[in-house]
Amino acid sequence: MRSLVVEDEFISRLALQRQLSRFGESHIAVSGEEAVAAFRLALGSASPYELVCMDIRMPGIDGVEALRQIRKLEDEEGVLPSKGVKIFMTTAVDQVKEVVESYRALCDAYLVKPIDGTKLLEKLLELALIP
């Protein structure tokens, strides 16, 4: 499973990337802009991302806007919604409002930070990202 962790806070990024690295190559982006650029590059390659974990509050374009732009890129490339990348929004408990907005923009799940490895594993299994 090839994944992209989008997170501007170093420790959250380190923890999540190390956990996802157990299941395959895991890249990082530290901003929404970087995330969209990395996704665009991977989408045109032989090995696109299967999972994006997206923080919501980041400087520059936030996670919700980056999510919209990623889905737009998929639309433009003719990716069927059912074949689109799985996107988990990572959110603090006090950002519930933003999570609701994210769902409208078609993400697949949310994970409350600090991320619990067991819950991450459950979501990966639920969405058949790992066997």
Add this chain to the structure above:
Amino acid sequence: MFLSPEAMESAKLRAAADQAAGAGPPSRSGEDELPVFDRDGMLRRLMDDHDLVSTIMDVFLEDLPQQIETLKCLLERGDASGVGSTAHSIKGAAGNVGGERLRRSALAIEEAADAGDLRSAAGCLADLELQFACLKEAMEQHANG
């Protein structure tokens, strides 16, 4: 799979959000139920990966003083947006290491800054520094014990 808004707004999440929303500056009564350092919670979240726990604690202790300095500079400059973002980062880092009281203190600053109330944000700074000092001590005790 898409979770419905109803599922998303599960009682559990609502309860957690309510708890977070109610988390203001800590009381001075001394009856603080939040732990300074929830090491067990951290270990559980990181699935007992002791190497990762150790790495994260080292990085945290090295990085946090710098973040606190940044926060002070931004407060002096009156940069509410920067204060909110930096407090948000401190909150995230603290949450990861199980620094529950530091997390609460950072949340109070984040919320005040987001509301444009830098006076209140500045008023929480001393508590933030105190909570970091307590957390650092607790972490070092664990590391040496």
